[in-house]
Amino acid sequence: MFNEMGTEQNVRSPYAVVSDWVKQTGIDLLQQRSAEAEALFRKIGITFAVYGEDADPERLIPFDMIPRVFSVDEWRIIDRGVKQRARALNAFLYDIYHRGEIIRAGIVPEHLVYQNSAYLPSMVGINPPGKVYSHIVGIDIVRTGEDGFSVLEDNCRTPSGVSYMLENREIMMRMFPGLFHRQEVEPVDSYPGDLKDTLSEVAPQKCENDPCIVLLTPGPLNSAYYEHSFLADLMGIELVEPGDLFVDDGLVWMRTTLGPQRVDVIYRRIDDDYLDPLSFRPDSMLGVPGIFDVYRSGGVTICSAPGAGIADDKAVYCFVPEMIQFYLGERPILNNVQTWRCALEDDLAYVLGHLDELVVKEVHGSGGYGMLIGPKSTKAEQQEYAKRIIADPEDFIAQPTLDLSTAPTVAPDGLGARHVDFRPFCLVGKNVRLAPGGLTRVALKEGSLVVNSSQGGGVKDTWVLAEK
Amino acid sequence: MMLSRAAENIFWLARNIERAEANARLLEMGRRMTMLPGSSGRDEWRSVLRASGTMGLVSRDEPVTEEVAVNTLLLDNQNHSSIRSSLVLARNNAKAVRTAMTQQMWETLNTGWRDFDGMTPAKASENLEHIIESVMVRSATFRGAAEGSMLRNDRYDFLRVGWFLERIDNTLRLLDVKYYILLPDSDVVGGGRDYHQWTSLLSAVSAMRAFYHAYESDYAPWRIADFLILNDDFPRSIRYCLRQVATHLNALGKRYGQKMPCQDTADGVLSRLSNLETGEIFQSGLHEFLTEMMSLNARVSREIAVDYNFTG
Numbered sequence: 001m002f003n004e005m006g007t008e009q010n011v012r013s014p015y016a017v018v019s020d021w022v023k024q025t026g027i028d029l030l031q032q033r034s035a036e037a038e039a040l041f042r043k044i045g046i047t048f049a050v051y052g053e054d055a056d057p058e059r060l061i062p063f064d065m066i067p068r069v070f071s072v073d074e075w076r077i078i079d080r081g082v083k084q085r086a087r088a089l090n091a092f093l094y095d096i097y098h099r100g101e102i103i104r105a106g107i108v109p110e111h112l113v114y115q116n117s118a119y120l121p122s123m124v125g126i127n128p129p130g131k132v133y134s135h136i137v138g139i140d141i142v143r144t145g146e147d148g149f150s151v152l153e154d155n156c157r158t159p160s161g162v163s164y165m166l167e168n169r170e171i172m173m174r175m176f177p178g179l180f181h182r183q184e185v186e187p188v189d190s191y192p193g194d195l196k197d198t199l200s201e202v203a204p205q206k207c208e209n210d211p212c213i214v215l216l217t218p219g220p221l222n223s224a225y226y227e228h229s230f231l232a233d234l235m236g237i238e239l240v241e242p243g244d245l246f247v248d249d250g251l252v253w254m255r256t257t258l259g260p261q262r263v264d265v266i267y268r269r270i271d272d273d274y275l276d277p278l279s280f281r282p283d284s285m286l287g288v289p290g291i292f293d294v295y296r297s298g299g300v301t302i303c304s305a306p307g308a309g310i311a312d313d314k315a316v317y318c319f320v321p322e323m324i325q326f327y328l329g330e331r332p333i334l335n336n337v338q339t340w341r342c343a344l345e346d347d348l349a350y351v352l353g354h355l356d357e358l359v360v361k362e363v364h365g366s367g368g369y370g371m372l373i374g375p376k377s378t379k380a381e382q383q384e385y386a387k388r389i390i391a392d393p394e395d396f397i398a399q400p401t402l403d404l405s406t407a408p409t410v411a412p413d414g415l416g417a418r419h420v421d422f423r424p425f426c427l428v429g430k431n432v433r434l435a436p437g438g439l440t441r442v443a444l445k446e447g448s449l450v451v452n453s454s455q456g457g458g459v460k461d462t463w464v465l466a467e468k
Numbered sequence: 469m470m471l472s473r474a475a476e477n478i479f480w481l482a483r484n485i486e487r488a489e490a491n492a493r494l495l496e497m498g499r500r501m502t503m504l505p506g507s508s509g510r511d512e513w514r515s516v517l518r519a520s521g522t523m524g525l526v527s528r529d530e531p532v533t534e535e536v537a538v539n540t541l542l543l544d545n546q547n548h549s550s551i552r553s554s555l556v557l558a559r560n561n562a563k564a565v566r567t568a569m570t571q572q573m574w575e576t577l578n579t580g581w582r583d584f585d586g587m588t589p590a591k592a593s594e595n596l597e598h599i600i601e602s603v604m605v606r607s608a609t610f611r612g613a614a615e616g617s618m619l620r621n622d623r624y625d626f627l628r629v630g631w632f633l634e635r636i637d638n639t640l641r642l643l644d645v646k647y648y649i650l651l652p653d654s655d656v657v658g659g660g661r662d663y664h665q666w667t668s669l670l671s672a673v674s675a676m677r678a679f680y681h682a683y684e685s686d687y688a689p690w691r692i693a694d695f696l697i698l699n700d701d702f703p704r705s706i707r708y709c710l711r712q713v714a715t716h717l718n719a720l721g722k723r724y725g726q727k728m729p730c731q732d733t734a735d736g737v738l739s740r741l742s743n744l745e746t747g748e749i750f751q752s753g754l755h756e757f758l759t760e761m762m763s764l765n766a767r768v769s770r771e772i773a774v775d776y777n778f779t780g
Contacts, residue, residue, distance in 0.1 A: 043575050220563045229566035239567045243779075244471055257622060257776040258469040258724050 002145050002405040003417055004068060014071040014465055017183040021176075022066060022408065022415065030065060030410045037063050037171055044167070062458035063168060064409050065175075068420060068440040075186075075464045077149060078141065078424065079434055081334030084324060086137040086426040089156055089311045091327035093133035097123045097307065102326055108319045113310065117364070120272065120307030122279060126296055129202040130430055133305040135267075136162075136195070137426045141334065143405040150335045152399075152421065154320065156312040157304055158269045161439040161459075162425045163227035166191060166234075168461040169437070184466035186436035191425070192234035194433045199265045201429030205298035206251070211264035214238045214254065216245070218270045218286070228269050242270070247290035252300045265301045266291075272306045280306075314363045314397050315341055338400055342393040351398040352389065355382040358398040359449075360389065373449060375401050404449055407460065409442055419443045421451050422462065436464035469724070472777035474565040475626045479772070481561035482630030488554035489607035490638035491541045492600045494520050497672035498537055499596065504664045513537040519645040519672075522547050538596065539589040551603055552584045570617040576610045622723055625716040629772065632709040632716075636765050639696055639704055642672055644758045650689040651754065666692055673704045693754065694746040706761065707741045713768065714738045720776075730771035737764050 006012035011019045022030070041060050070078065095101050096113050103110050113119055138159025140152045169188055173180060196213065203211035217228035219241050232239035244254050245263065253260035270287075273280050279292035294300045310316060318339050321332040340347035340358075351358060360372040372385045389396050406417035424438035440460040441451035451457040498516040513532040517523045522540055525547050526532055544550045548557070562569055562577045583602070592599060611631075618624045643650070649665045666687050670676045673696065682699060683691050699705040714734040721731050749757050772778070 043579055044571070220560070225563075233567040238471055238474075240471060241473070244473055255472045255777055256469050257472055257475045257720075259777075261469060 001403055001417075002143065002148070004143075004405050004407040004420070014069040014074070017179075018067060018069055018463075019408075021179055021182070027410065027414050031412075033175060034063075034065060034410055037065060037175060040171055040174070041167075061164070061453045062444060063171065064418075064442055064444070064458050064460045065172070066408050066410060067172065067461040067463045068407050068422070068442075069463045069465065071465055072467050074149075075436060077333060078422075079436075081149070081151075081332070082137075082139050082141075082424050082426050082434055083432045084328065084330060084333055085139055085151065085154065085320060086134070086428050087432060088320065088324040088327050089137060089154060090132055090134055090428055092316075092323045093156075093305070093308055093311050094131045095327070096310065097126065097133075102323065105326065107322050107326055108316070112313075112315055116310055116313055116316075118307070118310040118313050120310075122292070122296075123305065123307040126305075128305050129204060129301055132202055132428050133308040134311060135198055135202065135303040135428050137428060138162075138423050139334075139426065141422045141424070142337070142402055143420075143422075144403050145405075150337050151320070152337055152402075153314065153317060154312040155423075157271070157309045159423070159425065160224040160227055160269075161423055161441075162191065163230045164439050164459045165425070165435070165437050165462065167230075168459060172461045183463075184468075186464040186466050188435045188437035191435040192231060194427050194435065195231065195267075196235040196237070198427040198429035198431075198433065199267055199301075199303060201431070202301050202303065203264050204301045207264040212262060213265040213267065214240045214245075214263050216240055216242065216266050216268040216270060218242075218274065222269075224269065231267075237267075242274070242286055242288050245288045245291070247288060247294055250294060250297060250299055252288070252291055252294050263300060265303065267303050272309065275302070275306060314339075314361060315343070315394075318397070337402065340398045342389055342396040342398065347398075348389070348393050351396070352386055354398075355386060357401060359401050360385060360396055360398045363395050363397060373401065376449075401449070407440075407442065409444070409458075409460075411444075411446070416446060418446070419449050419451065420460070437462045470568065470622055473779065474568045475622070475776055476773070476778040477561040477565040478568055478623055478626045479630040479778075481558050481565070482627045483634040484554045484558035484561060485607050485610055486631050486634040487549055487638070488551045488558070488603055490634070491520055491549065491551050491554070492603035492607075493672050493674060494642070495538065495541055495596065496600050497668050498534070500668045500671055501665070502534065504668075515645045517541070519642045520549065521641055522549060534593060535589045538592050542592055542599065543584060543587060543589060555581055555584075555603075555606075568623050570613065572613040572617045573610060576606065576613050622720055625720045625723070626776075628716045629713055629720075632712040633765060633769055635704050636706055636709045636713070637762070639673060639706055639709070640758050640762050640765065642669070643693070643696055644755065644762075647754045647758065650693045651750070663687060669696075675702060675704065678702055690746050690750065693749070697749065698741065698744065698746060707738075710734065710738050710741060717768075717772070728771070728775040730768055730775050733764070733768050733771055737761075737768070 004012070005015040005019055038060060041063060092102065096103070102108050103113060134156035136159060138155035138161070140155070141149055142152050143149050165188055199213045200211055214237055215228055215232040217225060217239055219225065229239050238254065240254055246253055248260070252263045254263050268275065274286040276289060276292040277287045278289045291300065292306065295302050317336065318341060321336055324330055324332045340351050342348045342351055351360065355372065356374045358374045362370045372381065374382070404419040404421065407420045409416050409418040420440055420442045422438055422440050424434060427433040440462045441453070442458045442460055443449060443451045444458045445456055448456070494516050498513050501512040511531060513534060513536070514523070516537055517526060517532055517540060520541055525540055525544070526536055540547055540550065542551045545553060547553060559577050559581050562574060566574060614627060646665070646669050666689060667676060669692060670679050675695070679692070679695050682695060682701065695702060695705065697706045700707060702708055717731045717734050721727050
């Protein structure tokens with residue numbers, strides 16, 4: 001098992017300062033200060049609600065105070081690899097909503113795209129500004145060894161968690177100012193400005209002046225509402241709900257104290273299904289009727305574009321390395337995790353024969369739900385799951401149970417090693433930008449591999465060491 | 469320019485906070501009054517509930533005990549103006565418009581908003597002093613955070629308008645419940661006892677010292693009425709609050725380059741008050757005057773909602 005900090009005797013160099021600091025501070029004091037950190041989080045109001053749970057709707061995501069550290073060289077790999085991937089994913093989206101060259105070339109199977117429920121035929125032929133479909137790409141990266149970074153999945157719709165990147169740093173700087181004197185860390189606070197620049201760069205054709213940008217949220221009951229308001233605030237743009245917007249005369253407007261104001265760019269944090277009841281879900285009362293027609297005619301830009309979700313489908317994921325080669329003519333810098341698609345006969349046979357050692361996921365699932373973690377499951381659970389796979393093999397993929405790296409973490413009974421993953425947020429407009437940091441998620445239960453905040457995961461500050 | 473929904477929530481945020489504070493002060497007044505001799509015959513807690521506009525929530529025939537009053541004003545979830553409800557509503561308003569608030573404002577609202585969870589009336593009565601104080605401190609902290617950190621833009625105008633409209637409402641209701649002790653005739657009724665009633669009235673608007681400074685301690689009832697209605701300097705007098713409302717409504721009009729009906733109404737009421745003397749109010753009837761002011765105040769509030777596209 002790869003420990004990010006190294007061993008007791010042999011601390012890895014990026015962690016030298018952090019390791020000293022942990023030793024000097026002592027676990028007792030760290031535990032005590034954890035409580036202070038939680039109070040601080042609650043006061044600021046950073047909470048995370050989980051859908052379908054009756055529990056406290058204002059639950060906190062636990063924050064672990066020991067930062068996760070990347071060296072300059074490690075970050076260089078991630079930076080280049082993530083940007084490369086984000087460009088390829090957008091090229092793929094443009095392609096499949098136009099000529100579909102990658103399908104004609106026989107690289108990606110036709111039915112995987114055109115039969116996919118995430119594919120929106122109504123997007124065919126539309127030219128989004130800058131040919132960008134996914135403006136904020138969250139790439140989930142895991143590590144299995146010194147050089148073993150790989151991508152577990154892509155998030156091309158509305159990836160959340162970036163507020164934790166910013167707030168975790170804020171809390172660390174408030175609580176341990178001295179630590180940042182001992183170790184220079186790349187700041188992450190350029191993110192909101194970069195996001196705003198990115199959104200400005202994709203202003204629609206019909207926009208005449210400085211674009212009016214808004215963030216569209218489903219409202220205070222949404223689990224990521226805090227993040228929505230936080231980002232809108234940092235960008236200095238309006239946080240709107242569907243009811244604040246309406247379509248008139250081929251344009252989108254918001255209701256203000258000064259009457260209707262025109263809206264040019266919408267950073268939406270609601271799903272495709274709830275964007276426009278006229279175009280997507282007639283049974284839905286939510287959304288802004290007619291907004292899709294305005295989008296189609298170049299009157300407004302919707303970020304991410306409707307239909308962008310096809311690119312982060314777990315079956316499409318298998319082909320991202322090929323996309324990178326096909327569209328960019330480059331070799332992938334970050335590799336995929338080996339993946340078996342149960343839709344293929346040979347793969348299916350292999351998966352069914354090795355359920356006890358694989359992780360099996362639903363192709364359309366997310367949030368860590370509905371998956372089977374082979375080594376942690378009982379024979380009965382495996383048999384149950386096998387029935388589901390056989391009933392609809394196309395719906396499942398499998399990956400080896402990865403030996404995720406661990407990072408030092410404050411646990412109730414002392415310092416523990418817990419599994420972590422990492423999600424950087426890549427911005428794609430006219431330029432491709434990546435803030436030096438991201439969201440490190442940590443599985444707080446000893447031995448657990450599930451880092452999702454909905455299932456007992458926590459977060460850490462992520463440090464990219466400054467170049468000397 | 470701002471989202472109408474945001475303006476609406478800011479306006480009500482201020483009103484809800486101010487209402488919580490007013491109710492805390494009413495509880496304080498109730499405590500003081502029931503400590504006076506002969507208070508049992510006067511059913512003081514009933515007048516406290518009437519002053520808060522929540523009398524309808526308790527039975528007419530039963531005596532209103534401290535327990536009932538504390539429950540209604542402090543804890544009752546069914547009472548939308550109880551302190552607990554007001555603070556929950558205020559926090560919901562704030563959540564809906566987090567981007568329109570500064571971090572400091574939000575933090576004051578988000579601290580201790582669950583203080584009343586699981587609290588019983590008996591337990592609350594025991595700690596009433598402390599609870600009243602903490603509600604007042606919370607309101608003052610919020611006000612301070614807003615004053616100290618907000619841009620002086622339209623958000624600030626809507627916040628201030630909400631604040632002062634609510635204050636006017638509260639002062640009007642308080643006066644209306646106790647107007648009989650301010651009538652000139654009551655001068656002769658009860659000497660010392662009424663003296664304490666008057667001071668209780670002043671304490672309900674946190675104005676004992678202020679009154680002393682302004683009128684050099686002469687507690688003549690007409691002076692108290694003058695102080696609470698027409699004083700130019702006291703920040704809870706009707707005239708002062710109305711001037712603030714008019715100022716901020718006009719600032720909004722100027723900002724947006726338009727003249728709205730709510731501005732005319734507020735200006736109209738203000739100019740009427742400006743030329744008014746306490747004697748005239750008593751002559752034409754204090755109660756009638758208060759009733760008329762309440763309805764004008766409600767009208768300003770309604771017109772603001774229409775003029776600025778509020779939905780609720």
